[in-house]
Amino acid sequence: MAGTIRVRAVASGDSTEVQSLIRHPMDSGFVKDSKGEIIPAHHIEVVQFEHGGKTVFTALWGPAVSKDPYLKFSFKGGKKGDDLKVSWVDNKGASDSLVARIG
Amino acid sequence: MNECDDAPDAGRRMILQGAAAGGLAAVAFGAFPWPAYADADAKEWPADAFKQKSEADTLKALYGKSAEPSDKISLDAPEIAENGAVVPIGVSSTLPKVTGIALLVLENPNVLAAAYKIPDGTEASVSNRLKMAKTSKVVAVVESGGKLYSASKEVKVTVGGCGG
Numbered sequence: 001m002a003g004t005i006r007v008r009a010v011a012s013g014d015s016t017e018v019q020s021l022i023r024h025p026m027d028s029g030f031v032k033d034s035k036g037e038i039i040p041a042h043h044i045e046v047v048q049f050e051h052g053g054k055t056v057f058t059a060l061w062g063p064a065v066s067k068d069p070y071l072k073f074s075f076k077g078g079k080k081g082d083d084l085k086v087s088w089v090d091n092k093g094a095s096d097s098l099v100a101r102i103g
Numbered sequence: 104m105n106e107c108d109d110a111p112d113a114g115r116r117m118i119l120q121g122a123a124a125g126g127l128a129a130v131a132f133g134a135f136p137w138p139a140y141a142d143a144d145a146k147e148w149p150a151d152a153f154k155q156k157s158e159a160d161t162l163k164a165l166y167g168k169s170a171e172p173s174d175k176i177s178l179d180a181p182e183i184a185e186n187g188a189v190v191p192i193g194v195s196s197t198l199p200k201v202t203g204i205a206l207l208v209l210e211n212p213n214v215l216a217a218a219y220k221i222p223d224g225t226e227a228s229v230s231n232r233l234k235m236a237k238t239s240k241v242v243a244v245v246e247s248g249g250k251l252y253s254a255s256k257e258v259k260v261t262v263g264g265c266g267g
Contacts, residue, residue, distance in 0.1 A: 057219065057225055058143075097143075
């Protein structure tokens, strides 16, 4: 899957605030479709953020995270122009990654 | 004929897109060599913790211990969620040496909604959006200095979020 990740990372002083939005159905596995069949669980399991070769944040998600998940956190040490890599993998083995630039 | 007419257009569009993507490509190539980065690894996912039905069992599976209440955790959640499919929830803490944050929705079919690993240098603060099946207590758990602390808040749900 490509093009699923949108990320905005802004450095302010020593801290970089990261906001990300990932396009994903996040099916819980508890919902039935129009034919009454259960839609199997399909959700992102792990999201990783890396800066300077170091993991700065890891999200471990279950099916109770909302569709098209949003995330916000902040880390220290990022500078304007630095790369920030975002990657995710879901319970069906699909994945995507993106290298964003800190603004 | 139409297909032939379209062809030059398509070509031009690709060139234009190529030019626009040039900046992005530079960013992507700037990230090479790839070995400096690893991708998200599904092996990190704590499958057992996400199956648990109670707060105590979840914390035992995830951290191997239980939590005590703390007033140094701020849990930002609405009093009333009009749409249980998208409930904005934020957690931050002034506790020292925070290494993890977890969010539990006690009335959901499985209690654990999300867990976050906070490495050294990352702030003890996270915002996300969770599904809530019905009105429930939401518990934020913070791992600090090897111990667990928690704060909770009741969120009323008017339309359940299992449909989300």
